[in-house]
Amino acid sequence: MSHERTHATRRALTLLLAFLAGGTPALAAQGSLLVKVMDNYGVIPDATVRVVAEGSDVTHRAQTDGAGVARFDALSEGRYDLRASFTGFAEAEIRGVVVAAGEVLQLEIVLSLAALSTSVTVRTPNRREQLLLDVAEPTSVFDEAEVADTGARSAKDLLSEQNGSGIQVNAGGGQGHISINGISNAGVLLLLNGRRYLGKDANGNLNLEDIQLAGVERIEVVKGAASALYGSDALGGVVNFITHNPDERGAENTLLLSAGSYEDFRVNDTFSWRGSRGGFTATGGWRTYDGFDLQPEDPQKVGQPKSKWWNGSATADLQFSPRIVGRLFADYENREIDPYFFAGATQMGGVYNSIRDLTRHTIAPELEFLLASNATVRLQYNYGKYLRDETQVFVDSGDVSVQPPWREWNQELKLIGRLSWKAGGHEHPLQGGYEFRKEKLERGSLGADAKPERDINVLWLQQELDLGRFTLTGGVRYDDYSDFGSEWSPKVGATFAITPDHRLRASFGQGFRPPYFGQLYLFTPPFFVGNPDLVPEKSDSYSGGYSYASRKVQVSADYYYNKIKDGIVFDLTGFPFTFGNLDRYNSEGVNLSAAVSLPAGFTPSFAYTYNKRVRPAEGGEPEEDIGGYPRSSAFVKLLWQNPRLGLRANVRAQINGEVPPGVVDTSYQPGYQVWYAQVRKTFAMSGGYTFDIFAQVDNIFDKRDIYRRQTCPAGNAPPECVEGQPLTEELLQVWIAPRAFRVGITFGMDRTR
Template sequence: MKRSILSAAIVAAVSPAVADEAPGTSPDSATLEPVQVTATRLSQTVDEALASVTVIDREEIERLQPRQFTDLVEGRAGVSVSSAGPFGKQSSVRLRGTESDHHLMLIDGVRMGSATTGGASWQFLPPEEIDRVEIVRGPRTSIYGSDAIGGVTQVFSRAGREGPPRVNAFLGAGSFSTWEAGIGVAGGTGRTDYSLSVSMFDTEGIDVQDDVGDDDPDGYDNTSLAGKVAHRLDNGIELFGNVLYSEGESEFDSTEGDDYTDFVHAAIRAGFRMPVTSRWDTEISVSHSRDENDRYIDGNFSSQYDTRRDSVDWLNEIALTDRLLLTAGLDAREDRIDVDDPDFLGGEEYEETSRYNVAAYALIQADLGNHLLEGSLRHDDNEHFGDETTGQVAWGLQATDALRLRASYGTAFKAPTFNDLYHPDVGFFRGNPDLVPEESETFELGARYSASLAYVDVAVFETRVDDLITGFPMPENVDEARIRGLELEGGHDLGPWNSRVSLTLLDAEDRDTGNELARRAPVSARFDLDRQFGDFSVGGTILARSRSYDRGDNETRLSGYGTMNLRAAYALDPEWTVEGSLTNVFDRDYETQAGYNNPGRAAFVKLRYQQQR
């Protein structure tokens, strides 16, 4: 059974070299068979995982030249994005037709998200600080707890590796008075790996709403700091720490005045790992995350919705035999909110402003030659809603050297948010302390074919979600949803050519009304194609999405659309590269959320420096 010593969060924190090139693989196969750590908390290649997994590495990130994080994931298999405009505006990233708050975000092993709304702040992730992204589609609650009904996306910041310090820097500018800049250093000794970088992004943006507020562009700025360090002692103990911190301002339309949100988005983690025996490794870590939003209307303070989360994790990897691997752990976290909304709440306060969750989980994997079995079980004890137990089983068959078949069944749940439970009674809305968690079960069949230079992955699934939370003036557990889908993903790296293709077919239905779930397109696709000509490269991305509905009543229709983005890069020498992109080439008008504009045709250029060893 091919496994590294420890788990997902461990590798995420300090070992980017593992993801860059797995031991014993060629550069081509490393590109197409990347190592991922999110599906099971164990380091394994995507081909070995009994789940639908997409990995976006640093090489692909630089090739795609994204302006915002959602540019990287939009249109990928099983992924749909809707937003209230571009550049730092509220964004929802859905997996497999589930809600955005059914999609768990991790940053270097740190759990992120707002405890009041339940959703994660995808719009504040800085692409330049990201080393890779792992998207695991399908339930992962039996490993990570609440919020992973649709799946998990983990973002890894950059890290150092053994070698002398290397400086990297970039400077870019483009349409909408956009500019960006950053500088970093990374390296390592025989004992210590380190990295530190800072980046800035600033844009005047576009007017996101035509008939609301003023006609001025709604800008966005983000300043981010990222750092990682790992130090190995003589006794085998390894100490590690990482931080990704972003703060800035995002404007929006509300009045004719100055309307904006000040935000802080941060993930901090530290801990140690050590071998207990030759077959048992353990890790203990503590983490802290922040999702803070202070809203200003016409330049005056309007509201504050801040979430702070503290967590402690104990993770163990035990090789019971050469073919039987056990991963088990405990985790505990406390969520705290600080809410001040004088106009909306009328002086009222939330009934509760903190709650804890304690959990134990175990994952066992059995390698039976051509067959691989996995089973996981997790028990959560939550201060508010009590106990919740979830589980998952998966089976894989290595049918040929290149073809693996898989099947899985899993249960998951989503805990009610602080707004759902404790929101003060403001007349037209109030919390309901009697709510129970939303629960789901998912069936999946999949197959992955991997040759030396190409791969194809296909999956069909059905998810049923019960006790969906909805309703005004008081939320209730009333709705049921059934989501069926087919996902196709493939790619190849053949000589100078590189391609990736994704297709998603989705049938997402509210079982009570028969309506389609809001903002779920029945068909979506993405195609990336790039070609290298020596020091020069060109490429493009085509995105297509069919019509959908903005609300659950299916009365407001969002038209389907297709866009094309073009890009090019030229290596001036081994250290300097100039990049350029033209987005929305045909200047399409489209909306992913009713009433909110997206950018028209736009051009950007960037000069990048990477010091060579």
């Protein structure tokens, strides 16, 4: 036994010496990397740093410690790409870092607030991802942190505050209708992950209160005619709501719980997973809200009706082969409204409660074929349906009237090709496609044509030329409508990089929008009727601007000019109320914005819009105000953030000037301000978990009931006309919720690599 034990000992020693002798060179071929993550004024604990070897998909991930340092040991020698991220800051990247054998390399990465970053990218302006600085069309981006800063529950909450960015939201009568640079909601295309959002009313307005923000990661707003890429609905611009879709392998989950005044409760959850060949994201949301200013005895005061919302969405992608990728997007949304009181001259049966059930379905499968490293073909089908069911219950008599159903369908088939060709040492993206779209509406309040439908065939092409510091983009779209003929919509845009931080930009585009079915065929006599003689409205849109972006300062200034021919308007000056073509009007103005990162974590920002809408003088006729939107509006925000303490707080205000009388509405709206404040605390825990709490107050100074005011004709006003008298019996006022308080908790899990 002693001889066997001695032999075993010798063999173990031999193996140990062999391992040490063979292992030393392997250890010597490895190095370490220390990455310090900072903002402009100090280190950032709990930031995420990822290190990826060039030519590999293997990712190393670490969190920064209290000193802001993430440590990576035992890295094989070679070249690596580094990415650092932290909520509220734009992701920063360093490429081609060389790690040598036996070396301990130390690096610093400085993060900039997302609003001040030179690396922010957008997808919507040119249907592809590119730097925001390189986009010719003025574009606003609201990222995940900015959305969280507002505590917004719906698209209406968020966009109502952005009125200094060329964006206006009419928040009257329980509605929320967006306009861009003086172009009404009918000329603004709303997308969800690039898919058309259904449910516009007879005026072409879509209620932003219907769009809940569960799972929405960012919103991109393109200002200016986008018809050449997106079609007739994009006469004035595009708003694209983009949901969360992570690139990193592993799992993530975010659970939000919030509660506030007027029994406002909300639960949202988003779960994502990604593997080597694909991934998916699933989101579910529920909200209930009791509303405010709902009084049967004064039913015209409709601030916000009591509602319940349910929504669920999913995105998925799968790489079937190295050259074929499949994707799927599906969305379901439901809103139940009860009570919603109506009365007045246009409701002849007395006061009634309009009980509504609104449902939207979208499903969109897609296949992408990778023909080469620089060429792809994408086949996409979109199916959308909107259902509105209404029951009217009369308060005095108790009579119940079930209204005819409202159904809207949209089907789209798209074939899109992309080719990036090289010349002069630069890439030049070329893209184009064919689209077929079918629209159909069934609505009991339509006239002789109760089930109108139309087919639209589309061809489009866009070429971008990268000429170094100068970039030129040109495109054209051909739309052929089965009921309104065909039209060409060209666009051209250019950017010039004065320096890496300074840009000049300019764009021109033409738009074309046929009337909506409701504008043509609405038939609810004796008060509201459609106009089957309407013709399409057309636009010429020009913009020119300048932008500067650095780590501490961002400034932008844009001038815009929209010339509209045969603009479709809702005319309240005659009887019955109907739609008409306004032969001409112009909307021009300026959008200015600035943000500065100051010491101690303060970042003030400011946005201002001047907008003038007039029917220009012609043929001896004087210039006339169109009205509809304020001449001046602004948004201000003071942000304070200390990532070392996990604290973030802000004070915000939307400031609206007076809305002048116009040719289709002779009343005016006085100016007003609404102020908000929020404070947020984030607790980072081990294992990739976070815990976040916030508290906020809306309408700090309790601004309420902004009535339109009466104007009296000079010289021949009737005796009962009182200049400036509030029109308290009108429905579409600006009803703002009285001062409201809200608190919320977010639980986050990040197990990605």
